[in-house]
Amino acid sequence: xxxxxxxxxxxxxxxxxxxxxxxxxxxxxxxxxxxxxxxxxxxxxxxxxxxxxxxxxxxxxxxxxxxxxxxxxxxxxxxxxxxxxxxxxxxxxxxxxxxxxxxxxxxxxxxxxxxxxxxxxxxxxxxxxxxxxxxxxxxxxxxxxxxx
Amino acid sequence: xxxxxxxxxxxxxxxxxxxxxxxxxxxxxxxxxxxxxxxxxxxxxxxxxxxxxxxxxxxxxxxxxxxxxxxxxxxxxxxxxxxxxxxxxxxxxxxxxxxxxxxxxxxxxxxxxxxxxxxxxxxxxxxxxxxxxxxxxxxx
Numbered sequence: 001x002x003x004x005x006x007x008x009x010x011x012x013x014x015x016x017x018x019x020x021x022x023x024x025x026x027x028x029x030x031x032x033x034x035x036x037x038x039x040x041x042x043x044x045x046x047x048x049x050x051x052x053x054x055x056x057x058x059x060x061x062x063x064x065x066x067x068x069x070x071x072x073x074x075x076x077x078x079x080x081x082x083x084x085x086x087x088x089x090x091x092x093x094x095x096x097x098x099x100x101x102x103x104x105x106x107x108x109x110x111x112x113x114x115x116x117x118x119x120x121x122x123x124x125x126x127x128x129x130x131x132x133x134x135x136x137x138x139x140x141x142x143x144x145x146x147x148x
Numbered sequence: 149x150x151x152x153x154x155x156x157x158x159x160x161x162x163x164x165x166x167x168x169x170x171x172x173x174x175x176x177x178x179x180x181x182x183x184x185x186x187x188x189x190x191x192x193x194x195x196x197x198x199x200x201x202x203x204x205x206x207x208x209x210x211x212x213x214x215x216x217x218x219x220x221x222x223x224x225x226x227x228x229x230x231x232x233x234x235x236x237x238x239x240x241x242x243x244x245x246x247x248x249x250x251x252x253x254x255x256x257x258x259x260x261x262x263x264x265x266x267x268x269x270x271x272x273x274x275x276x277x278x279x280x281x282x283x284x285x286x287x288x
Contacts, residue, residue: 031183036214056217084233
């Protein structure tokens with residue numbers, strides 16, 4: 001592994017850098033469900049006995065900052081490369097979730113156009129009883145500009 | 149829908165999920181933006197997106213990920229998606245027809261767990277979004 005990436009991993013992986021509260025609104029996640037093509041009433045109908053957010057809804061919960069405050073900005077163009085969700089328990093309307101974010105992974109791939117740095121930010125979501133209900137990962141890829 | 153499954157015993161390795169065309173219309177993306185977020189001009193205004201260098205307005209990535217989840221639930225209404233990983237390979241453009249397909253790549257009859265590969269492609273059959281979902285179905 002490249003030395004600069006190793007140093008970033010040593011300094012930033014698994015260290016919480018952001019905590020934020022999310023008020024979960026059933027109207028919002030029902031709209032999300034309908035827009036995405038969900039048809040089951042447990043996701044779309046607030047009167048359903050098992051009404052809950054679709055698992056992928058947690059990807060819409062964005063924290064206060066994307067990266068640690070002192071994170072070195074690699075030179076290049078950043079893009080959203082993907083999102084992952086781990087679901088552990090249903091998320092209901094009206095709950096307040098706490099999202100705690102850390103850098104989960106930092107790695108590189110090298111293509112024809114040069115090195116790409118992948119930054120994976122994980123937000124762990126907890127309910128009011130501190131039950132861990134989901135993880136939401138955002139994977140950002142930075143295509144490095146060749147040095148001049 | 150006759151090709152829905154209810155329990156893990158209904159699932160066969162390699163079976164294809166019923167495909168569907170997600171609603172990528174500008175009205176639906178605006179609706180998403182209004183209630184969920186991601187209502188910025190690059191998502192809701194073709195001209196503004198072109199000024200940013202895109203071919204047209206973009207479907208937000210979080211919405212594309214939601215399409216994948218919906219596909220699993222349409223096929224297996226009782227399924228709990230316990231993990232889903234989505235790779236954004238190329239933009240999904242608003243007002244262009246896209247198609248979602250899925251195939252079962254692994255089954256664990258004991259735990260009720262299935263793995264599904266899901267692809268969102270455009271009319272040129274170019275993959276725009278790819279994902280893998282792990283879902284649990286009732287075992288009986």
